[in-house]
Structures are given as structure tokens and as C-alpha cells.
Amino acid sequence: xxxxxxxxxxxxxxxxxxxxxxxxxxxxxxxxxxxxxxxxxxxxxxxxxxxxxxxxxxxxxxxxxxxxxxxxxxxxxxxxxxxxxxxxxxxxxxxxxxxxxxxxxxxxxxxxxxxxxxxxxxxxxxxxxxxxxxxxxxxxxxxxxxxxxxxxxxxxxxxxxxxxxxxxxxxxxxxxxxxxxxxxxxxxxxxxxxxxxxxxxxxxxxxxxxxxxxxxxxxxxxxxxxxxxx
Amino acid sequence: xxxxxxxxxxxxxxxxxxxxxxxxxxxxxxxxxxxxxxxxxxxxxxxxxxxxxxxxxxxxxxxxxxxxxxxxxxxxxxxxxxxxxxxxxxxxxxxxxxxxxxxxxxxxxxxxxxxxxxxxxxxxxxxxxxxxxxxxxxxxxxxxxxxxxxxxxxxxxxxxxxxxxxxxxxxxxxxxxxxxxxxxxxxxxxxxxxxxxx
Numbered sequence: 420x421x422x423x424x425x426x427x428x429x430x431x432x433x434x435x436x437x438x439x440x441x442x443x444x445x446x447x448x449x450x451x452x453x454x455x456x457x458x459x460x461x462x463x464x465x466x467x468x469x470x471x472x473x474x475x476x477x478x479x480x481x482x483x484x485x486x487x488x489x490x491x492x493x494x495x496x497x498x499x500x501x502x503x504x505x506x507x508x509x510x511x512x513x514x515x516x517x518x519x520x521x522x523x524x525x526x527x528x529x530x531x532x533x534x535x536x537x538x539x540x541x542x543x544x545x546x547x548x549x550x551x552x553x554x555x556x557x558x559x560x561x562x563x564x565x566x567x568x569x570x571x572x573x574x575x576x577x578x579x580x581x582x583x584x585x586x587x588x589x590x591x592x593x594x595x596x597x598x599x600x601x602x603x604x605x606x607x608x609x610x611x612x613x614x615x616x617x618x619x620x621x622x623x624x625x626x627x628x629x630x631x632x633x634x635x636x637x638x639x640x641x642x643x644x645x646x647x648x649x
Numbered sequence: 650x651x652x653x654x655x656x657x658x659x660x661x662x663x664x665x666x667x668x669x670x671x672x673x674x675x676x677x678x679x680x681x682x683x684x685x686x687x688x689x690x691x692x693x694x695x696x697x698x699x700x701x702x703x704x705x706x707x708x709x710x711x712x713x714x715x716x717x718x719x720x721x722x723x724x725x726x727x728x729x730x731x732x733x734x735x736x737x738x739x740x741x742x743x744x745x746x747x748x749x750x751x752x753x754x755x756x757x758x759x760x761x762x763x764x765x766x767x768x769x770x771x772x773x774x775x776x777x778x779x780x781x782x783x784x785x786x787x788x789x790x791x792x793x794x795x796x797x798x799x800x801x802x803x804x805x806x807x808x809x810x811x812x813x814x815x816x817x818x819x820x821x822x823x824x825x826x827x828x829x830x831x832x833x834x835x836x837x838x839x840x841x842x843x844x845x846x847x
Contacts, residue, residue, distance in 0.1 A: 444821065447680065448765050452673040492733055495763070499726040507722060522773055525725045529765040531677060598671050599832040606825030614817040624821055 429548045433555030439532045440563040441612040442624050446532040450564055451601040452523050457580045460568030462516045463523065464561025466505050468554070471533050473501045475553035479541040494537045495528070502528045532560060563608075570604050571595045655786050657842050658779075662790025664838040668766050669798040670831060675766030679799065680824060682757075689803040690796070695754040697792030699739065699761050700770050703732050704788035707771040708781055728771050736762045766795060801831060 439445045446467070453463040477497055478485075485493045506524055509517050517524060527533070536556055541549040569579050575595035577585030585591075594600050613623040668674045675696070682692045707728050715721050740758045743751040761767060770791050774784035805827050814823050 444680075447676040448673050451676060491762075492730075495729055495733060496726065499729045503722060503725050506725065522769060522776060525772055526674075526765050526769060528725055528729050529763045529768050531763065534763060594833070597832075597836065598673065599829040599836065601673065602825050602829035602832055606822045606829065609825060610818050610822035613820075613822060617817060623817075623819070 426548060426551050429551040430555040433552065433557070433559040434562060435559070437556075438559045438563060438612075439535075439556050440560055441609060442616075443535070444624055445535045446530045446560060447605070449523055449526070449530050450560075450567065451598070451605060453520065454564055454567035454571055454601060454604070455575075455596050456572045457565055457568040459516075459519050460564035461561065462509075462513075463520060464557070464564045466509065466520075466524065467527055467530060467532065467560055468557025470498065470501045470505055470527055471536060471557040471560075472550055472553040474498045474533055474537055475541040475549040476546060478537045479544060479546045479549035482542045485542075490542065491534075491538075494534060498533050498537070499528045532556060567601075567604055567608065571600055575600060655783065658783055659786050659790040659793075660845075661842045662787050663794040663797060664835065665840075665842055666791075667794045667798055667835055668769070668791050669795060670828070670835045672769070674769040675764055675795060678760065678764060679802065679828075680821065683799050683802045684806055686800065686803045686807070689799040691753055692757045692760075693792070693796035693799045695757040695761060696764065696766060696795050697789065698754065699732070699736060699758070699767055700788045700792040700795075701785060702739070703735055703767055704771050704774060704784055706735060707731055708774065708784050711775055724772070724775075729768060732767055732771070733762045766791070798831070802828065805831065 433439060437443060440447070440450050449463055449467065453459045474494070474497055478494060481493075502525060505527070506517075509520075509524065536553060540552050544552070573579055573584055574592050576591045577583060577587075577589040592600075595604070609624060616623055662668075666672060669676065669679045678692055678696075683689045710727070710731065711721070711724065715723060715727070736758050740751075740755055743755050743758075770788050774787050777787075779787060806824065809823060809827065818826075
């Protein structure tokens, strides 16, 4: 029973409490770029979730085999392999989605959520919790992307998932479909999250070295630690 | 291949197709490192460096090795490997032979491996079907565009620090809203390059 409960917790923490985008501030590039419409958001979210589950699974299986010093390159190659797989699958079954995602599809490799979870979770935990962590984080990412996609699509063109929501006389604020709208909606969502976190007495989201997947081999954080020691 | 079209590619990469503000590539360093002007410049120069060198290496490998052998599906895996190896190589060379430059730029190099802007440019120039020279100019322009956005933003953020901002907007949210306004101003360049040079 205890085991089950903790797996459930690994799963749910990614959805709200440790939401990868709004709380951990990971994967901002994909979030901003693919939230122009709700359907793009779902496509990107699910592709990332798939890669995340696979990479968490394999990395946690291999966590005792991969030498610590070369772990980052190993993870990147594993992740790139899974991304190529997804790329080919999407190309075969949904060329329209591939066209919409464009360059951002191969760029899932460098989405920091995946490397971040590999470094921060999968290489320290057993296989089953890692899979659930990947699933929860992936769905949390998809959920945030979907919410952002809905907001931008609704304000930008008056539809959600292609269905007309606003009265047909609504002209649509194109700016929300353009890059500035992405930054703006992301900023406002982040502010709301911070407000809620503040109410619960939790720290506000900040882009810090703590969540950065490269922190282990980055000299900025190493120097910071040295500074702290002094 | 006249000078004019290369200049157009270069300017477009900086202004209308700015990597950060228009294509959303490299947002993490944009938000994380743009707090101070000197770190922002150091990081950006390192990015320019790596972007140009990795495009120079990946482009011929893709065109002359992968495509003729029908291996273009290996693009993602191979490119990220090449970039990671290159970054490691540059870091080692700088550390050994040019320690002053290493102290200025080297510390940002490991961060750049997983920077989506670098992988992005190497794939985008191939997607666009540009030739080798155009690809290199585009990479340089994208890097300079990165520098421009970072420097502008470092200035804005230094101002933001001293302002009275509602508590829940402090930090990232206000930074993102400011980024949105900067992106609006970059939209103003749309059509400029075409109007000027074509």
C-alpha cells in the first residue's frame, strides 16, 4: 500500500506542485513556441511525454552502469535516439503535425525537462518511480502547454481546438498568436502561479542553477559554491 | 551569390528572425544569464563562436556524408553528438592555449551544449536549403542577434531591479512581460530588410 501511494505521489507532483514549466521553469522554448494553438500544444506535449517516459525508463535501468563522468553525453545520445524515433513516427502518421512543429520537433532533444529529469530524478531512483515521474512531468508539461495554447488561440483567433468560441464578429488579436503574445501569456501565468505559491507559503518560481540540468558540470554553479564556502 | 543577398540574410537573422525574440530558441540563457551586462556579453560571444563553428562542421557532414548514403534520419543524433564533442574540444583548446579567453568565455561553454539555439541553427540552415556560405552568414547573424537581444535585455533588467514592482510580478513574470514588449518592438523590423535590400 505504501509503495502504491508513493508511486501516485511521483505521478501527481508533476501535474501541479512541481509543474515543470511553471514551478521548475524547464522547457521554456518549446512552451513559448508551440502554444500558438491548443492542438499544436497537445501534439508537442504528448511527443515530449513519450520521450520523457522512455528516457527516464532506460536511464534509470542503466543508472548503475553508466560511469558518472560521462553521464551527460550518454543521456543526450539516448534522448536523441528516442527523439529520432518520435520524429519518424510523426512523419509517418501525421505529416500535418510535423509541418506545424517544424524545427521544434528535433529540438525536443535539448528540451531541458528531459535532461533535467534524467539528472534530477531517473539516475537516482528505481525504474518504476522513474516511469511515473516521467509520466507525471510529461502530462504536467502537456497540461500547461494546453492551457497556454487555449488562452492564446481564444484571444488570438476566437477559437479553441478549431471550434468557434467567441462571437463570429470577434476580430481576434493577432498579437497573441505572434511571439510577443507567448511571452506575455507565459508571464501572466507565472505571476498567477507565484501568487498561489505565496498564499501557500512556498517560494516563488525562479530560474536558478538548482533546476538546471547542466549544473553538475557548469563552472558558474561550481564557482558559486566555492564563493559560498568562503 | 552577391554581397547584397548575404547582407540581407545577415540582417534578417539579427532583426526579423531574431532567435530569442522571434523563434524562442535559447530562452533559458536569455532568462537566466541576462541579469548583468558582462555575463550576458560573455555568454553571447561564446554562443556566436559555437554557432558558427558547429554550422561549419555539421553542414558538410550532412550534405556529403548523410544524404548520399540515405542516412538523413540520423541528423538529430549526429548533430547533438558533434556539437557536444566540439564544445568539449573548444573548451580544452582554450584552456590549454588561450587561458585569458577561457576565463572570459570558457565558463559558459558547457551550458551551450544543450542550448537549443545552437542545435536550432545547424538544422534550420539545412531546412532552408541554403548553400554553405549563406549558412555560415546565417549562423553568424543568428549569433549576433542573440547578442543584441541579450544586451538590450540586460539593460532593461538592471532597470527593473530598482523599480517598485508588485510582489507577485517580481522576478520571472515581469521579465517575461518585458520580453514581450521587447518582442513587439522587434516586430517593427518586419519588412525592413526586404524594403532596404531587395
